[in-house]
Amino acid sequence: MLRYSLNRLLSMLPLLLGITLISFAMMHLAPGEPSVLGQQFNPKVSAQDVERLREYYGLNEPLHEQYWHWLKRLVVLDFGHSLSGDARPVLDKIMERLPVTLWVNVLAILLIMLVAIPVGVLSAVHRDGFWDRSMTVLVFIGFAIPSFWLGLLLMLALGVNLDWLPISGIHDYDWRQMSLWQQGIDFLQHLLLPVFVSAIGGVAGMSRFMRSGMLEVIRADYITTARAMGYDDTSIHYKLALKNAILPIITLLGLSIPGLIGGSVIVEYLFSLPGMGRLFYEAILARDYTVVMGITVMGAVLTLLGNLLADIAYAWADPRTRHGVAT
Amino acid sequence: MRAMFRQQPLFTVGLFIVIGVIVLAVFAPWLAPYDPTHVNVRTILLSPSWAHWCGTDTLGRDVFSRMLYGARVSLSVGLVAVGISMTMGIVFGAVAGFYGGRIDALLMRATDMVLCFPTFFLILAVIAFLEPSVWNIMIVIGLTSWMGIARLVRAEFLSLKQREYILAAQSLGVSPLRMIWAYMLPNAMGPILVSAVLGVAGAVLVESGLSFLGLGVQPPDPSWGNILTDGKDNIQIAWWLSFYPGIAILITVLGYNLLGEGLRDIFDPRLRS
Numbered sequence: 001m002l003r004y005s006l007n008r009l010l011s012m013l014p015l016l017l018g019i020t021l022i023s024f025a026m027m028h029l030a031p032g033e034p035s036v037l038g039q040q041f042n043p044k045v046s047a048q049d050v051e052r053l054r055e056y057y058g059l060n061e062p063l064h065e066q067y068w069h070w071l072k073r074l075v076v077l078d079f080g081h082s083l084s085g086d087a088r089p090v091l092d093k094i095m096e097r098l099p100v101t102l103w104v105n106v107l108a109i110l111l112i113m114l115v116a117i118p119v120g121v122l123s124a125v126h127r128d129g130f131w132d133r134s135m136t137v138l139v140f141i142g143f144a145i146p147s148f149w150l151g152l153l154l155m156l157a158l159g160v161n162l163d164w165l166p167i168s169g170i171h172d173y174d175w176r177q178m179s180l181w182q183q184g185i186d187f188l189q190h191l192l193l194p195v196f197v198s199a200i201g202g203v204a205g206m207s208r209f210m211r212s213g214m215l216e217v218i219r220a221d222y223i224t225t226a227r228a229m230g231y232d233d234t235s236i237h238y239k240l241a242l243k244n245a246i247l248p249i250i251t252l253l254g255l256s257i258p259g260l261i262g263g264s265v266i267v268e269y270l271f272s273l274p275g276m277g278r279l280f281y282e283a284i285l286a287r288d289y290t291v292v293m294g295i296t297v298m299g300a301v302l303t304l305l306g307n308l309l310a311d312i313a314y315a316w317a318d319p320r321t322r323h324g325v326a327t
Numbered sequence: 328m329r330a331m332f333r334q335q336p337l338f339t340v341g342l343f344i345v346i347g348v349i350v351l352a353v354f355a356p357w358l359a360p361y362d363p364t365h366v367n368v369r370t371i372l373l374s375p376s377w378a379h380w381c382g383t384d385t386l387g388r389d390v391f392s393r394m395l396y397g398a399r400v401s402l403s404v405g406l407v408a409v410g411i412s413m414t415m416g417i418v419f420g421a422v423a424g425f426y427g428g429r430i431d432a433l434l435m436r437a438t439d440m441v442l443c444f445p446t447f448f449l450i451l452a453v454i455a456f457l458e459p460s461v462w463n464i465m466i467v468i469g470l471t472s473w474m475g476i477a478r479l480v481r482a483e484f485l486s487l488k489q490r491e492y493i494l495a496a497q498s499l500g501v502s503p504l505r506m507i508w509a510y511m512l513p514n515a516m517g518p519i520l521v522s523a524v525l526g527v528a529g530a531v532l533v534e535s536g537l538s539f540l541g542l543g544v545q546p547p548d549p550s551w552g553n554i555l556t557d558g559k560d561n562i563q564i565a566w567w568l569s570f571y572p573g574i575a576i577l578i579t580v581l582g583y584n585l586l587g588e589g590l591r592d593i594f595d596p597r598l599r600s
Contacts, residue, residue: 262448
């Protein structure tokens with residue numbers, strides 16, 4: 001198991017290197033250099049000053065050397081400093097925003113699994129029945145619904161008209177006066193709508209996938225054998241078939257991570273959550289290139305880590321993979 | 328024809344929605360009751376009525392007219408973006424699948440690398456470096472969504488390569504380009520068309536998301552996404568600004584998804600469950 005995990009980890013290194021290459025290329029394909037941008041029409045800035053700035057940022061070196069220096073700093077997690085007024089290290093800025101994003105996405109993944117697996121299994125077991133048909137309609141709507149629009153409608157209904165849930169931020173105004181328990185409840189109340197909105201697309205996709213996976217397993221030979229041996233439907237469906245149908249879900253969850261992280265920009269913007277997605281949005285408006293690049297690299301690294309975790313979880317759940325037996 | 332419609336309800340409903348939206352978009356200038364960019368201080372934030380079916384926005388513009396013109400933006404972004412991603416995906420996938428070996432390995436590793444990035448981050452990062460405009464959005468969405476098609480075309484080509492008629496053509500000395508273009512691509516067209524149609528749905532969603540963030544179509548040009556931004560800011564007083572554009576996005580995306588799924592069933596009856 002450990003050897004398998006280490007192997008997977010090593011095989012991610014080339015991908016990681018590729019990610020840094022693409023990010024670096026993107027940064028340098030951008031028109032204008034950050035140090036020179038906004039200075040060229042400034043009469044107080046002479047050509048020598050611009051040259052000094054370029055030297056300071058290392059922009060006068062050949063590209064491959066610049067990449068090498070950038071990579072060396074990246075390895076020790078030095079993403080440089082923000083170009084905005086506070087000039088703080090990019091890593092600090094990301095790290096203080098990351099927990100909210102992780103909370104929302106981890107809870108969203110949990111919600112997806114909690115809803116999609118039973119929905120998909122029930123649809124497959126009662127195939128073409130009333131439940132299956134209504135779920136199919138809902139799945140199509142779930143695919144097509146713009147998450148931010150659903151979020152707006154829920155804010156309008158639950159937050160504004162009924163006043164049941166808070167519609168922005170992660171804390172109430174007086175959260176510092178609350179007990180720890182109340183703070184937790186308050187936090188969850190604030191996250192309820194964002195988590196639901198992030199999860200909706202995943203729930204639709206995953207339940208569809210679970211349904212077809214389950215249908216495939218039910219057709220397998222060993223299920224027919226079990227049926228011939230006289231097992232009743234309930235134990236066939238929920239003891240034998242479910243275990244095998246659930247396996248591919250692990251991989252799919254890993255694959256859905258980039259979508260969730262990317263979607264956090266819109267969700268955090270909509271609900272004014274102080275997360276990484278919101279920081280990304282603010283950095284784009286402020287043309288804060290170092291922060292934009294830092295978060296882009298971070299998003300890709302999180303995706304890689306998610307895929308790694310999914311692979312390891314799969315190997316743990318299915319011994320065939322880690323012993324290299326073809327499935 | 329009628330028999331096919333009855334057998335393929337998904338496809339039929341999808342087709343009608345898609346054609347309907349295209350007609351509305353094309354004839355928007357004749358159908359729109361008002362000028363979509365005409366500012367009128369006397370009609371600010373009116374709720375829906377017979378005069379203004381979907382109400383008016385914060386500048387007194389008619390929301391229904393803006394939505395008709397918004398359909399043009401959404402559809403053209405969807406179609407052009409998918410055109411770009413199709414071209415890239417087909418070229419990459421065809422070359423990788425046809426030549427195999429090292430070229431295949433190299434192209435597929437590159438595809439894996441791009442797939443590591445959350446697509447929406449990639450799009451936003453590029454938009455940050457360029458200026459948000461309709462053209463840039465089309466190009467950026469196209470350039471960040473070719474990976475799925477590339478993998479699909481590659482898989483199709485790998486399996487087609489084993490067919491006898493391809494081996495026969497090869498032994499007759501047909502040139503590689505002609506082989507790809509005239510012998511293999513037509514046989515892979517079914518799945519490609521399906522993912523192109525589904526791709527339009529995805530691109531419409533991404534465009535509306537970008538415009539909602541204010542990083543897509545720039546006002547005063549109307550887009551379903553940027554009407555919703557107005558809706559967010561006035562959510563307590565003007566529900567219609569949030570409601571109608573979302574319905575338009577939902578129906579359009581639903582239409583393309585149904586059409587795509589319907590086409591999949593028609594091309595590959597084995598998958599029909």
